Amino acid sequence: MSAALELVGKGRHFASIGIREVTRQAGVVPTSFYRHFRSVDDLGLQLVDELGLVLRRMMREARANVLQADKLIEESVGIFVAHAQANRSFFLFMAQGLAGESRAVQEGIRSEMRFFASELANDLRRLRLMEHLSDADLDMTCDLIVRTVAFSLTDLLSISADDDYQIGQVRKRTTRFLQMIFIGAGHWQRSQAEP
Amino acid sequence: MSAALELVGKGRHFASIGIREVTRQAGVVPTSFYRHFRSVDDLGLQLVDELGLVLRRMMREARANVLQADKLIEESVGIFVAHAQANRSFFLFMAQGLAGESRAVQEGIRSEMRFFASELANDLRRLRLMEHLSDADLDMTCDLIVRTVAFSLTDLLSISADDDYQIGQVRKRTTRFLQMIFIGAGHWQRSQAEP
DNA sequence: CACATAAGTGAACAACTGTACACATGACAC
DNA sequence: GTGTCATGTGTACAGTTGTTCACTTATGTG
Numbered sequence: 001m002s003a004a005l006e007l008v009g010k011g012r013h014f015a016s017i018g019i020r021e022v023t024r025q026a027g028v029v030p031t032s033f034y035r036h037f038r039s040v041d042d043l044g045l046q047l048v049d050e051l052g053l054v055l056r057r058m059m060r061e062a063r064a065n066v067l068q069a070d071k072l073i074e075e076s077v078g079i080f081v082a083h084a085q086a087n088r089s090f091f092l093f094m095a096q097g098l099a100g101e102s103r104a105v106q107e108g109i110r111s112e113m114r115f116f117a118s119e120l121a122n123d124l125r126r127l128r129l130m131e132h133l134s135d136a137d138l139d140m141t142c143d144l145i146v147r148t149v150a151f152s153l154t155d156l157l158s159i160s161a162d163d164d165y166q167i168g169q170v171r172k173r174t175t176r177f178l179q180m181i182f183i184g185a186g187h188w189q190r191s192q193a194e195p
Numbered sequence: 196m197s198a199a200l201e202l203v204g205k206g207r208h209f210a211s212i213g214i215r216e217v218t219r220q221a222g223v224v225p226t227s228f229y230r231h232f233r234s235v236d237d238l239g240l241q242l243v244d245e246l247g248l249v250l251r252r253m254m255r256e257a258r259a260n261v262l263q264a265d266k267l268i269e270e271s272v273g274i275f276v277a278h279a280q281a282n283r284s285f286f287l288f289m290a291q292g293l294a295g296e297s298r299a300v301q302e303g304i305r306s307e308m309r310f311f312a313s314e315l316a317n318d319l320r321r322l323r324l325m326e327h328l329s330d331a332d333l334d335m336t337c338d339l340i341v342r343t344v345a346f347s348l349t350d351l352l353s354i355s356a357d358d359d360y361q362i363g364q365v366r367k368r369t370t371r372f373l374q375m376i377f378i379g380a381g382h383w384q385r386s387q388a389e390p
Numbered sequence: 391c392a393c394a395t396a397a398g399t400g401a402a403c404a405a406c407t408g409t410a411c412a413c414a415t416g417a418c419a420c
Numbered sequence: 421g422t423g424t425c426a427t428g429t430g431t432a433c434a435g436t437t438g439t440t441c442a443c444t445t446a447t448g449t450g
Contacts, residue, residue: 015208184379
């Protein structure tokens with residue numbers, strides 16, 4: 001699995017990776033692959049599971065560091081960017097998988113995002129934010145937030161990992177996106193949703 | 196180029212498509228490929244160019260049909276969904292390319308999206324909407340809108356092309372996303388952007 | 391018509407692919 | 421120790437890949 005991630009980190013697309021390539025990178029003979037996975041798709045699914053752990057770690061750190069609401073967005077975006085840098089290959093894999101070849105991997109990543117969004121909704125409820133929103137509207141808002149952040153991933157991953165200026169730009173832009181969404185949510189009225 | 200799109204439409208990922216595969220689908224001998232393209236990447240770049248035309252057609256239709264502002268969002272989303280259905284393979288290619296293997300294709304698609312966003316900003320100016328926003332803030336807003344719609348693409352393309360109920364769901368959700376962004380933009384103040 | 395250029399062909403190559411099988415090695419319970 | 425697994429190895433095979441070259445065939449212009 002690390003070998004596959006390394007290949008992805010080197011710029012290869014997961015959909016174009018083969019068994020022999022992965023085992024070569026892992027320093028192991030091709031046949032060994034079958035001891036652990038039934039196919040490359042299977043490998044992908046297990047990577048999605050591990051990606052879930054990475055996302056949960058990120059969430060935990062965000063919860064620990066974002067206590068008061070005023071700098072919520074900036075801090076969260078900062079933590080996100082930091083994790084995306086630290087686990088570059090994992091997030092690359094995630095970005096690729098969203099429009100990837102394997103339907104199962106695609107669905108897995110989508111489901112991780114749904115989970116993330118629902119956790120975010122819980123956190124906002126816990127912080128007594130957006131209390132005027134119905135549950136459905138809050139879920140919708142969090143979905144939009146997660147999507148926006150996920151899209152920033154493609155920005156982040158397309159620039160080189162040590163271009164601090166550009167990274168700062170992405171962070172600033174993402175922060176503004178989220179601020180705008182929050183303002184929209186703040187002024188949202190139930191009636192607008194159901195005409 | 197059609198052959199490549201057909202393969203993408205059948206579920207293959209562009210990054211995993213080879214010369215022989217493309218020519219086989221085109222009903223032509225492998226060597227013929229080199230008469231038209233230097234490499235698969237080159238093919239991808241030409242597909243991006245054609246994608247640009249598809250997007251422009253969509254834009255033109257939206258401009259022709261969306262005259263008054265009140266139903267602007269619903270109608271635009273409807274047109275978008277219709278075009279995404281009609282040019283499924285093209286939009287699949289677009290979604291794949293955003294996190295694809297070829298840096299050049301990636302940048303090409305990103306640039307098409309930037310162009311689209313700037314055209315959208317012009318249209319909003321022309322319609323005298325969001326006049327309280329600075330140029331930079333309007334651009335930012337349009338960027339966010341285009342991203343949101345682009346992400347809906349992955350939803351749309353992951354469900355089967357004739358599941359009208361789900362398509363309707365995606366359309367409704369996307370519409371709400373955009374409504375929320377518009378509300379946010381409507382209440383946006385310059386000072387929030389630059390602290 | 392003739393001629394130039396674009397598009398397609400067929401055979402050939404070495405390199406690589408996924409997968410199968412029988413066999414070797416390591417770790418660990420008894 | 422012996423036996424049992426999980427893991428890794430080596431060899432083999434048929435199929436596929438990208439690219440080359442010299443060739444034929446279409447197409448359209450003068």
